[in-house]
Amino acid sequence: MHEMAIVENLVSAVGEQVVQHKLKQVTKVKVVAGELTGVVPDVLRFCWQVCTENIPACSGAELDIEQKPAVARCRSCAAEFEMRHNFSCPRCGGGIERVVSGKELYIDYIEGE
Amino acid sequence: MEIKVLKNIMERNEDLAAENRRLFAEYKIFVLNMMSSPGAGKTAILEQAIPRLKDRFNMAVIEGDLMTSRDAERISFHEVPVVQINTESSCHLDAGMVNRAVEELELNDLDLIFIENVGNLVCPGTFDLGEHVKIVVLSVTEGDDKPAKYPLMFQESRACILNKIDLLPHTNFDLDRFYKDVSDMNADIEIFQTAAVTGQGIDRWCRWLEELVTAKNGS
DSSP states (O other): OOHHHHHHHHHHHHHHHHHHTTOSOEEEEEEEEEGGGTOOHHHHHHHHHHHHTTOTTTTTOEEEEEEEOOEEEETTTOOEEEOSSOOSOTTTOOOEEEEEESOOEEEEEEEEO | OEEEEEEETTHHHHHHHHHHHHHHHHTTOEEEEEEESTTSSHHHHHHHHHHHHTTTOOEEEEEEESSOSHHHHHHHTTSSOEEEEEOTTOSSOOHHHHHHHHTTSOGGGOSEEEEEOOSOSSGGGGOOOSOSEEEEEEEGGGOTTHHHHSHHHHHHOSEEEEEOGGGGGGSOOOHHHHHHHHHHHOTTOEEEEOBTTTTBTHHHHHHHHHHHHHHHHOO
């Protein structure tokens, strides 16, 4: 359950945007979370609600979470494949050269006025 | 109004991790972040490794636990400085906690800091502490499926210690499957087999660590 700690970081990052853009009310925060980060969207949304309850500028803002699948590149044939409890290339059986996506954890955009 | 942000959520943690990294560089200290599930043997491995490395390096240990100072007490028996962090409800260490713990250490005297993370195979993987190297400890009694279930840990680590290897005959742990999964997901990972209760395999791991520390610190 590291969602609460992630949301504390998120609240602080959104807060910076609120100040920078002089927002009175944030209505939506769009987050991209890779599968490998182990973030559970429902838990993240719940933590967001709890953490922003007493922050007027963020309270009630929708937290939209886009999950990115874990994708790796094969070290033998360079094909990209989705990791679904398999860590070798479905085409040639090679191992992973590097993870192409799935580790993301960033704020895409926020909406507010 | 839509504001494009494209900012890492963990930026606050990463800023603090960068600060830790600067501090470690300034004092030429090599820092190792040890991760595993609870009971895999992180403390037992340190208890074996510290006496072996004591002549070579000045060491300290940062102990992360939800509660109690039992691990810190075990380590302090070996006469190295120990700082206990009790995270209480938090299931991982973050860079800020390490930053505060480091303040309690006499950095001028140190070559090597071990950070023993909270026992957990998920959450510690997301939090950069400013360490130089992460390692993961797995014990054979946990099962050979753990790398596949918790791939991030094994992908982020430079080494994996497979502990409690003396118990292998009593388990259905499939060594071939474990080696295949781990080396498929991380081509560069070094795997060490140890039995911390008997000291088996610890020398080899200590030599690997010694080389890393020497290469980094130039000592």
